[in-house]
Amino acid sequence: MKKRTFIPVFACTALFLCICGFLGFQYQDLDGRYQSLEAKAAQLEKNNSGLNEKLEDSAAQLEEKEKYIEGQKDFISELSEQMQCLGEEGSGEGSEEDSSSSQGYGYSSSSSEEDPYPNLYADKEETPMQSGQKYVYLTFDDGPSDLTPKVLDLLDQYNAHATFFVVGKNNEEYAEYLSDIVERGHTLALHSYSHDYSQIYRSRDAFLEDYEKVYDWVYQQTGYSPCLYRFPGGSNNGSSYVVNSIIEEMGRRGFTHFDWNVSSGDGSNLTTSQNIIDNICTTIKYVENPVVLMHDGSGKNATLAALPTVLQKLSDAGYEFRSLDQHSEPVQYREEK
Numbered sequence: 001m002k003k004r005t006f007i008p009v010f011a012c013t014a015l016f017l018c019i020c021g022f023l024g025f026q027y028q029d030l031d032g033r034y035q036s037l038e039a040k041a042a043q044l045e046k047n048n049s050g051l052n053e054k055l056e057d058s059a060a061q062l063e064e065k066e067k068y069i070e071g072q073k074d075f076i077s078e079l080s081e082q083m084q085c086l087g088e089e090g091s092g093e094g095s096e097e098d099s100s101s102s103q104g105y106g107y108s109s110s111s112s113e114e115d116p117y118p119n120l121y122a123d124k125e126e127t128p129m130q131s132g133q134k135y136v137y138l139t140f141d142d143g144p145s146d147l148t149p150k151v152l153d154l155l156d157q158y159n160a161h162a163t164f165f166v167v168g169k170n171n172e173e174y175a176e177y178l179s180d181i182v183e184r185g186h187t188l189a190l191h192s193y194s195h196d197y198s199q200i201y202r203s204r205d206a207f208l209e210d211y212e213k214v215y216d217w218v219y220q221q222t223g224y225s226p227c228l229y230r231f232p233g234g235s236n237n238g239s240s241y242v243v244n245s246i247i248e249e250m251g252r253r254g255f256t257h258f259d260w261n262v263s264s265g266d267g268s269n270l271t272t273s274q275n276i277i278d279n280i281c282t283t284i285k286y287v288e289n290p291v292v293l294m295h296d297g298s299g300k301n302a303t304l305a306a307l308p309t310v311l312q313k314l315s316d317a318g319y320e321f322r323s324l325d326q327h328s329e330p331v332q333y334r335e336e337k
Contacts, residue, residue: 116205120212122227122254122326136290136319137328138162139260141191141230142297144177147304151296152177152184154304158311160321163258164296165191165230168214178221187323189228189258190214201238204245211250227255227326234259236333243334256326259333260293266303267295276306281313291324291331 140151143166155162164181166188181188192200193213200210211229218226229250235243235257247257265271265279276294284290294303314321322328 117208117212117253120208120215120253122256123225134317134319135322136284136292136314137322137324138292138294139165139230139258139324140294140296141165142167142195142295142300144171144174144181145296145298145300146174147296147298147300148174148177149180150304151307152180152186154307154311155186155321156184157308158315158321160311161186161323162321163187163189163228163324165189165228166214166218167191167195167297168193168217169195172217175217175221178218178224182222182224185323187228187325188218188222188224188226189230189324190218190226190255191230192232193217195232197232197237200232201242203242204249207242207246208249228324229255229257230259231257234333240334247334256330257332258291258324258328259331260291261287261331262290262292264292264294264303264306266300266306267293269299271302273302273306273309276303277309277313280310284314284319289329289331 138155138160140148140162143151143164148164151162164186166178178188190211191214193210194200196210200207215226218224231237231243235247236259237243250257262280262283264276266276280292284292294307296303311321
């Protein structure tokens with residue numbers, strides 16, 4: 001009787017264990033599938049993120065190309081208008097002097113109604129340059145910033161004068177330093193309002209619109225009318241047709257552009273103070289009329305740290321530190337025609 005009872009119990013137990021084993025196997029299999037699906041989902045999410053980044057980059061590139069194309073359209077439109085004006089002047093009976101006054105510029109100097117920027121003209125100062133002395137022209141781009149007062153203090157220690165090509169956008173909070181630059185005997189010059197290559201090099205009018213903003217900003221803050229300017233990136237940037245047109249028009253308005261022939265190399269955030277010192281003090285020996293490119297924009301701490309040594313070494317070498325003016329020999333990659 002006991003044997004008969006044991007057999008069913010054993011059979012039930014075995015069946016139960018088999019069912020448990022089967023269910024356990026199924027659970028492990030499902031868990032493995034779940035983990036596999038979870039890994040695939042994570043990979044898909046990663047791929048989707050990369051795709052979104054590529055789409056954003058493509059959209060940004062497309063926008064830049066559209067801006068460039070629009071700038072070329074503006075230039076072609078300006079060129080067509082100028083050609084039309086030349087044709088009309090050639091068929092008229094006006095004097096040669098009247099014809100040349102507007103040729104190549106598109107704006108009449110005798111009528112403010114035709115000039116969309118009637119106040120954008122430089123005031124020339126009569127300060128003839130002295131001769132017989134070694135001069136070096138230190139120039140600082142992209143300021144003013146929190147570093148500018150410290151740069152000014154260092155220049156004062158060496159009785160050094162310099163030129164500051166200022167930018168308006170994002171520097172409004174440091175506007176008080178513009179007056180400090182002028183009051184300490186330095187030259188305050190223009191470097192654009194936005195420093196946005198894609199904007200200012202679209203056309204001559206785009207450039208003038210941007211420069212009028214920084215010109216007005218400087219004048220409102222200081223009462224000083226700058227007559228010097230520097231192209232962002234130098235005058236060899238942008239379309240040669242557009243830049244040459246800008247140079248001609250700005251020259252007609254009394255402005256002179258300056259590039260540089262000695263670079264400190266501080267445009268890169270990887271540059272060290274020693275690199276800056278070496279770049280300036282080594283190169284300047286081989287350059288006549290040295291115009292040195294430096295920066296006093298935010299974050300240029302390496303430049304500030306290098307400046308005392310640069311001032312000392314150049315002073316010991318017999319250089320006098322002067323600021324640029326309209327009588328200085330221009331260093332220009334593209335000259336006014």
